[in-house]
Amino acid sequence: MEIKIDDLTGSKVIALISEHLNGMLENTPPESIHALNLDGLKRPEITFWSAWEQDELLGCGALKELDGTHGEVKSMRTSSLHLRKGVARKIIEHIVTVAKERGYQRLSLETGSMESFEPARKLYESVGFQYCKPFSNYIEDPYSVFMTKEL
Template identity: 35%
Template sequence: MSANITVEKPETADVLELIDRSDAYIASLYPPEGNFTVDVGALRQPDISFVVARTKGQAVGCGAIKWLEDGTAELKRIFVADEARGKGIGRQIMTTLLEMAEVHGIECLYLETGPRNTEAVSLYQTLGFRECGPFAGYQENPYSLFMARQLVNA
C-alpha cells in the first residue's frame, strides 16, 4: 500500500481522530508516568513539521518532527492506524521525515520511544537508529528508549 504524504496542520477531523487513536495506543502500553506523548497544541507549534499519510483521502498515519536550535531534530510522533499497519506506511512516513531533516541540514535526528512499542523500535532500527542516552532534558526511566540517527548528508 502506498500513501500520499503531505505536510499539514493537525486540524481536520480525521487527523484529530488519528491523534486520539495514537494517544490511546500509547496509553494502552504505558502507565501515565511512562507516557510522554506530545499534545495536539504542541504539534501545532512553528518549530514542528507535521505530516499526514492518506490513502483514498483518509488519514491513516502521521508523524511530527521538531526542529531544535542546535542543528538537531527530534521525532515527536509517528503513528499508523491499525488498518494500515504492516503495509509500509510507517516506513513511508519515516522516510519523508528523514528527507525533511536532510533538507533542513540536520546533523542528528533523535527520538524517545518505549521498549514496549516493539513495531516502532524495529522500524527505527531498520532505518539506522541506534540506542543513545537521554537528550533534551529527558531522564532515564524504565519506560523510555532513546535513539538517534546521524544523517549522512548533514
C-alpha cells in the same frame, strides 16, 4: 501514498492523534508518556505530516526542531486499519529526508521500552537509528528507550 504537511484541524487527523494518545495510555504509565496532544503538535518548532491515499488517512508523523542541527521524531502513528503496509517506513523516510534538507546533523527519538513498541523499535533500527542515552530534556526512564541517527 501522499505525505503532506497538515494543520491538525481535520476530523480524521484529530481522531488518529486521539487513537495515538489512547494507545500510549494503554501501554505506558502517565508520567512516562511523551506523546504530544493537538496543541503540542501545533507549536511552531514542529512540522506535522499526514499520509493519505485519496481521502483515507494512513498515518502521521512529526519533526520537532531541537536546535539548528538536531531534530526529534514525534507522533509516529499508523492508522490501525493500515498496519504492516509500509506506511510508517514511508513516513520516517520522509522525515529523515526533510531533516537532511534542513541541514540537521542528527535526528533522535524517544519510544517505549515495552513489547508493544517492538515493531516501532525494529522499524527505527532498520532505517539506521541506534540506541543512545537520553537527549534534550529527557531523563532515564525504564519505560523509554532513546535512539539517534547521524545524518
